[in-house]
Amino acid sequence: MTRLPDAPWRHRAGMDRLLAALDAKGGATRFVGGCVRDALLGLEQSDVDLATRLTPDEVVKRLEAAHLKAVPTGIAHGTITAVASGRPVEVTTLRRDVSTDGRRATVAFTDDWTADAARRDFTINALSADPLSGEVFDYFGGLDDLDARRVRFIGDPLQRIAEDHLRILRFFRFHARFGADAPDAEGLEACAARANDLMALSRERIADELLKLLALPEPVATVRLMIARGIFRPVLPEIESADRLEALVAAERAAGIGPASIRRLAALLPIDPELALAVASRLRLSKRLSGRLAAAAGTALDAPEALAYRIGSAEAVDRILLHGAPDAALKDLQSWQRPRLPVSGGELIAMGLEAGPMVARTIQAIEEEWIRAGFPAGKAEARAMARSHVDQVLRSSQ
Numbered sequence: 227m228t229r230l231p232d233a234p235w236r237h238r239a240g241m242d243r244l245l246a247a248l249d250a251k252g253g254a255t256r257f258v259g260g261c262v263r264d265a266l267l268g269l270e271q272s273d274v275d276l277a278t279r280l281t282p283d284e285v286v287k288r289l290e291a292a293h294l295k296a297v298p299t300g301i302a303h304g305t306i307t308a309v310a311s312g313r314p315v316e317v318t319t320l321r322r323d324v325s326t327d328g329r330r331a332t333v334a335f336t337d338d339w340t341a342d343a344a345r346r347d348f349t350i351n352a353l354s355a356d357p358l359s360g361e362v363f364d365y366f367g368g369l370d371d372l373d374a375r376r377v378r379f380i381g382d383p384l385q386r387i388a389e390d391h392l393r394i395l396r397f398f399r400f401h402a403r404f405g406a407d408a409p410d411a412e413g414l415e416a417c418a419a420r421a422n423d424l425m426a427l428s429r430e431r432i433a434d435e436l437l438k439l440l441a442l443p444e445p446v447a448t449v450r451l452m453i454a455r456g457i458f459r460p461v462l463p464e465i466e467s468a469d470r471l472e473a474l475v476a477a478e479r480a481a482g483i484g485p486a487s488i489r490r491l492a493a494l495l496p497i498d499p500e501l502a503l504a505v506a507s508r509l510r511l512s513k514r515l516s517g518r519l520a521a522a523a524g525t526a527l528d529a530p531e532a533l534a535y536r537i538g539s540a541e542a543v544d545r546i547l548l549h550g551a552p553d554a555a556l557k558d559l560q561s562w563q564r565p566r567l568p569v570s571g572g573e574l575i576a577m578g579l580e581a582g583p584m585v586a587r588t589i590q591a592i593e594e595e596w597i598r599a600g601f602p603a604g605k606a607e608a609r610a611m612a613r614s615h616v617d618q619v620l621r622s623s624q
Contacts, residue, residue: 228369229360230257233265235274236357240294240310244276245357247292248317254279255317256339256354262362263350266372267404276317277354279337282306285317304335321345323389340365347386347393348400349378375406383416391423394457395435402439402448409451418455425460432461433509437487446472449494464505465494470548477547481556488515489544492522499523517541522548530559532597539564565601567593568608577616588615 230236236257248255255278264271278285282298285306289296295309304319320342321333336342343352349368355361362369366380377400379386379393387393394417401409408414424432439445450468452458458465470493478485488511495502502523506516521541527533527549534542539562546556569592571585579585592615596608 228266228362228364230262230355230362231265231268232360233261233271235261235265235271238274238311238313240313241274241315243292244289244294244308244310244315247288247294248276248278248280248285249288250357253356255357256363257357258318258354259346259351262353262355263368263372265355266353266362266369274315276308276315277320277339277342278317279320281335282319285319303333339363344380345389346380347390347396349380350400350404352380372404375404376410377401377405377413378410379413379416383413384420387416387420387423391420391427392431392435394420394424395432395439398448398452398457399435399439399442402442402445414451414455417457421455421457422460424457427461428510429461429508430510433511436462436509437491440487440490441485443485444475445490446475462505464496464501468494470494473550474547477550481547483543483547483557483560486540486544488518489522489547492519492544493548495519495523497523497525518544521545525549527551530556531562531601534559534562535564535597535601565603567596568603568605569612573609574612574616577613578620579616584619588612588619591615 235241245251245255250256255276257274258277259275261271261274280288282301282304285308286296286298289306289308297307297309297314299305299307299316300318304321306317308315308317319335320337320339322336322338322341323333323345333345339354343354343363343365346352349366349371351368352364352366353368353372354363356363367378371378377397379397397409397413397417439448446468449471453465453468471490474490474493475485492502495505499520502520503516506519511519518538518541521537522544524537524545527545528536530542530546533545536542537545539559543556543559567589569589571589574585574588575581579588592608592611595611595615596602599607599611602608
C-alpha cells in the first residue's frame with residue numbers, strides 16, 4: 227500500500243477542523259489531484275484540493291456549523307471554497323460527466339470515487355488520498371506513471387481531448403514539468419491529430435496554458451516538439467522556431483534571472499512590435515502584458531538604466547536578455563526605481579522661457595542630457611543643465 231508522505235500542508239492551521247467537519251474520518255472526503263501528486267514527488271505544494279461525497283449544500287451546512295467560512299466559488303459545478311485559518315481550500319463534490327462539447331462539461335453529482343477520477347485528464351492527476359491514514363487510491367495506474375515520469379491520458383486520448391480541447395496543451399505542459407524521455411506516444415499522436423480543435427477554445431484559455439508552460443524551468447524541448455508536430459499552427463502560426471527561446475533560457479540562467487513567461491513568448495515571435503501587439507490582442511492579454519510583449523520585440527538598446535528609464539525596468543531586462551547582451555547589473559535592474567527629473571516646466575518659465583511648446587521641447591532636451599549623465603540627483607546639477615539649455619533657446623530666438 228502506498229501512503230502519502232507527511233507533507234507540511236497536511237498540518238496547516240485549521241486543516242484538522244476542516245477535515246473533521248467534512249467527515250474525513252468516515253471516508254467522505256479525500257485529498258485529490260495536484261497536492262497528492264506533488265507530495266508523492268516530494269515537491270512543495272501551496273494549493274490543497276479536497277473531493278467529497280457530500281453534496282454542495284451539505285458541505286456549506288457542515289462548514290458553517292464548524293464556524294468555517296464557505297464561499298460558493300463554483301457551486302454550480304460542485305465547488306465550495308472553504309477558508310480555514312485564512313487559507314482557502316477547494317472542496318468539490320464527486321462528479322461524473324453527463325455531456326461535453328470540448329469547452330465545457332455538464333456534470334452530475336455522484337458518490338463514486340472511480341467515476342470522479344475517470345473524468346480527470348491524466349493518470350497522475352487522478353490520485354486521491356485518505357487524509358487520516360494517508361492511503362493513496364489509484365484507479366488508473368497513476369502511481370506507475372508517476373514512477374516512470376510518464377504523462378498519460380486516462381483511457382482513450384482522443385476521447386479525452388474531445389471532452390476538453392485544452393487537454394492538448396495540458397499534455398505538453400505536464401510533460402515539460404513531470405515527464406522524462408519521450409512523451410507517451412499514443413497521447414502525442416492524439417494531440418497532433420486534433421490540434422485544430424484548439425481553434426474552438428477561448429484565446430484566454432490558450433494564453434493561460436501557454437504562459438504556464440513557458441514559465442517552467444526547461445520548456446525548450448517540449449516547445450520544439452510542439453512546433454514539429456504542428457500544435458501551434460492553428461492558433462499561433464507565428465511560432466515557427468524555438469532557437470531564440472533556447473538562447474533566452476541560457477541568457478536568463480547566465481544572468482541569474484528567473485523565467486518570465488511573457489519574455490519567453492516574445493522569444494517565440496518574430497522581432498516585430500506590431501506583430502507582438504496583434505498576438506497579444508488575439509490572446510486577450512492584459513494591457514500591461516501586451517505592452518511588455520511589444521516592448522520586448524523592440525530592437526533599440528542603450529545602457530541598462532537608460533533603457534529602463536525609457537521603457538520600464540522589466541521591459542529593459544526582457545529586451546537586453548532577448549538580444550543576448552546580459553550586463554553585470556542586469557539582476558539589480560529588476561528592482562531599479564525610476565528617478566524623477568528634478569526640473570519642472572515652471573522652473574524653465576521662471577528662467578525666461580515663454581509658456582508653450584518650447585517648454586516641452588526644452589524639457590525633453592534636458593532630460594536626454596540628464597539620462598546620458600547617469601541621472602544625477604542633485605538639484606544644482608540639473609538646474610545647471612536647464613540653465614544651459616534655456617540660454618541656448620533664448621539666444622537662438624533673438
